[in-house]
Every structure is written in structure tokens, then in C-alpha cells.
Amino acid sequence: MKIEEYENGIVIRDTVDFDLKDIFECGQCFRWNEDTDGSYIGVISGKPVRVYKTLNDIYIKGASIADKDFFNFYFDLDRDYGKIKEELKSDSVLKEAIKHAEGIRILSQDMFEIVISFIISSNNRIFMIKRTVENISRMYGSKVAFEGRDYYSFPTPDELAKADLNGLKQCGCGFRAPYVKDTAEVIAKGNVSLEKIREMDTDDAAKELMELKGIGPKVADCILLFSMQKYDAFPVDVWIKRIMQYFYLAPDVSLKKIREFARNKFGNFAGFSQEYLFYYARDTIKKEGFEK
DNA sequence: CCTCAGGGCTCTC
DNA sequence: GAGAGCCCTGAG
16 A cells, blocks of 8 residues: 555555545544545544545545645554454454455544544434534534635644533533533643543553543543554443343443453453444444344 | 433334 | 334433
């Protein structure tokens, strides 16, 4: 996989294990939207881009060659997902799960945006989360034009710290509005440094994140996995809970036990296996309902 | 350890 | 139309 310039942006040539739908719809991100032609539009680090695939080339329209390293990091291009999948396929459940989403890659997203987005995710639906994050960007971020339309960057900690509770509620934060405000303020003031938390090992980093309002074990694990490169994190949400209880564990096992079991079983690949399982669970349980 | 409420909206009945 | 449930956390 190598990145080159083309007339409207940059292109990643000869990708492997790279599918836009698998990547953008496996539950790790909220600001990528599919367009009618199958391409995806996202606002990444303040810049709107349109991404589409022809054969095995990924075109990123709106990006410049100066963003090469950024997108290499963002799409985790240096990692051999084929090798990871090969290893995980020794587990029969994962073997089946991987078949449903061969092209998943774990994105390295902006830490602050992910912190706030996953605070909003608690007891919420993906459609609502996306809408709320979009509203927050519109209200508190900055306007950027692209393809003759206006897009909005996700606000910085300083921008979001200025928000008031009513504004956040208008965005659709609901009872999470005070958590969002409090966390944005603490980070804007520099009382908590996400960069420093990223330097810690997974367990210490999770503990630090849980000091912030609105962050419990599940949300902390999502932040670690989707923005801090902690690939041994294993977020346990309702879907993972259902699929783990169905295939591996008793139906009454606690969330904490599921997390411990998975991190033991999958080790440094726990995060990758979580993504395959999440996508599989959502697709399969919904359609076939293999558990009540 | 436990239970419970908590935006707002969608899906189910 | 009511009621459950949602990528869950904080308070009791």
C-alpha cells in the first residue's frame, strides 16, 4: 500500500483488507456518511474529504500529499490485518465473524472527538449519536466549505468548554450534557492530558479516563481502542455481551467477567476480535435472532 | 456488590 | 399509543 497524489487529492494504491463499509460501519466512528454513489464523506481533523474505492485503490478527494502520514496513521496502513485474521481464525466463532467483515481496520481517530462522542454513546442509538455529534460540530465547530457545501469541524476542547448546558441539550445530548461540558472543561484547562493518558499502559489509562464524568469501563475501552492505539482493550457493549454469552459463556456472566475472559483469550488482539464480533453480532442477531 | 433513573426517538406490540 | 430498549454511567 503506497500513497500518491492525484489531481483532486491522494490515493492509496493496492490496498488489502480494506473495505469502506466494514471500516466506517463497524461502530468505531460517527462522522462518516455514505453518499448515494457508495463513496463516504467525513470531516477528519477539521478537513472534509470524500473517500471512494476503485478495484483496490482508495481515493481521498480533498486531502493533500502533506496529509500522507496522517492518513497512513488514521487507516492503520502499516499493520498486516491478514496476519491478525489468520491467527484469530483458529477460533471457530471468530472465523465466522471475520467472514462477515474481511475489510475492517481500526481507525486512529482524534482523542478529544472520540472522548466526547463515546460519552454521548452511553445508553444511546448509533443514529442518535451521529446526529448529536453532527449538531455539536455545527453549533460549536468551524465551518469549512467542500464541493460547494458547508461542513463543520468537531470543536476543539476550548471551543466546546464554552458551550452551555442548554445548547448541548439542544444538540441532543440529553442527560449527558453535564458530562460533556464537565469533561470538555477539564481537558481545556489542561487538568487532564489525553496525550499523557495515551502514554500509559491500557489498565492505567482506563483508570485515568474513568475519572472523567460520563466515562465508565465500556466508554473508556472504546476511547483506548479507537483513538489511543490500545489494541488489547475490549469494549463490552450489549451486542458483544449477547454474542459472548451465546457462544462462550453462561448467560448471566457479568460485564466485567466478559471483559476479563476476552482479554485473556484474545490477548493483544482483543480489540481486533471485538470489532469482528461486534459487526457480526449486530448483523446476525438482528436478522436471525439466535438468542432471545 | 446491587438497583435504578435518565433525552429522545424508534421499533414492537 | 403505550412500552421497551438503546454501543451505559452515576448516584444511592
